[in-house]
Ligand SMILES: C=C1C[C@]23C[C@@]1(O)CC[C@H]2[C@@]12CC[C@H](O)[C@@](C)(C(=O)O1)[C@H]2[C@@H]3C(=O)O
């Protein structure tokens with residue numbers, strides 16, 4: 001993908017329509033153009049005593065925030081970035097030895113099994129590298145063990161960060177035990193996933209090309225780190241899209257669908273997407289913290305007010321994941337599991353007839 005000599009057909013890729021640039025409104029960037037950054041993203045200093053309260057607020061308001069003083073050694077981040085850059089710079093035929101994704105492995109332009117495409121190539125791995133099929137390491141022939149150790153160090157540091165954040169959230173919500181969320185990621189059978197994404201610079205002529213289409217993450221929590229390249233956008237409560245200022249020294253954290261359910265909708269699973277950049281490539285690394293397959297995902301009784309009903313039908317993570325993998329990226333995956341889904345409009349009824 002990086003070594004294309006002639007432009008690839010771009011017809012199948014979606015782009016975002018932009019509005020004319022108008023005066024920069026720093027606090028609520030309603031235009032879709034990723035030239036403007038949103039300055040309202042919560043930045044939470046994990047070394048401060050008020051972090052638990054701010055974390056809860058951020059999960060309620062945005063389902064997204066940035067953490068600083070996170071405790072992950074910078075060296076782990078830069079080493080993994082450099083391994084990722086080396087991997088994505090290999091000849092296409094070498095990278096493809098680690099693919100196609102099943103869902104794990106190397107993927108190029110196609111995301112998931114249901115026809116989604118983006119201006120992206122990626123490597124999707126189980127977060128427990130002991131159970132990663134050797135195929136995924138095929139492209140690291142030179143030194144697969146070095147790659148394995150760099151990824152392992154990174155994942156275990158980022159899993160600890162995710163658990164710290166989840167414990168602070170439990171404190172902030174005043175629920176016990178404080179490991180009520182984090183134990184699911186610490187469980188030996190936790191179904192967590194790790195992903196390296198590479199968005200090559202897109203051709204100048206096709207600005208605003210979709211790198212990774214809009215979606216929510218199905219798991220409990222996602223921890224994202226990227227190089228200093230733009231592209232990530234989140235959707236606010238009013239459904240406007242805003243651009244996240246990149247910061248290679250910090251982590252961005254997303255509430256996933258499962259955490260939304262466990263808090264009975266109090267925390268929001270954030271919709272997000274990536275727009276390709278025409279100048280600089282973007283490299284991102286994301287840990288998706290998921291529960292064991294057998295885990296029942298339901299609102300925590302300690303969070304329910306008297307008489308409050310669950311907004312969701314009962315399901316296990318295994319059931320949710322199966323259903324998620326049958327969906328397209330932009331689908332509302334939780335919709336199937338909502339108890340009080342809005343009644344269909346006449347347009348929906350007409351649509352269902354065709
Ligand atoms: C289109 C799809 C890709 C995805 C599986 C799915 O069918 C719907 C959810 C997608 C997603 C989004 C977050 C993560 O990147 C991911 C690994 C996940 O768990 O759910 C991807 C899946 C994927 O790329 O296979």
Ligand SMILES: O=C(O)CCC(=O)C(=O)O
Nearest residue numbers: 195197212232274284286
């Ligand atoms: O690459 C990014 O910055 C975000 C990608 C993403 O949302 C995902 O892989 O689920």
Ligand SMILES: [Fe+2]
Nearest residue numbers: 215216217272
């Ligand atoms: Fe995502």
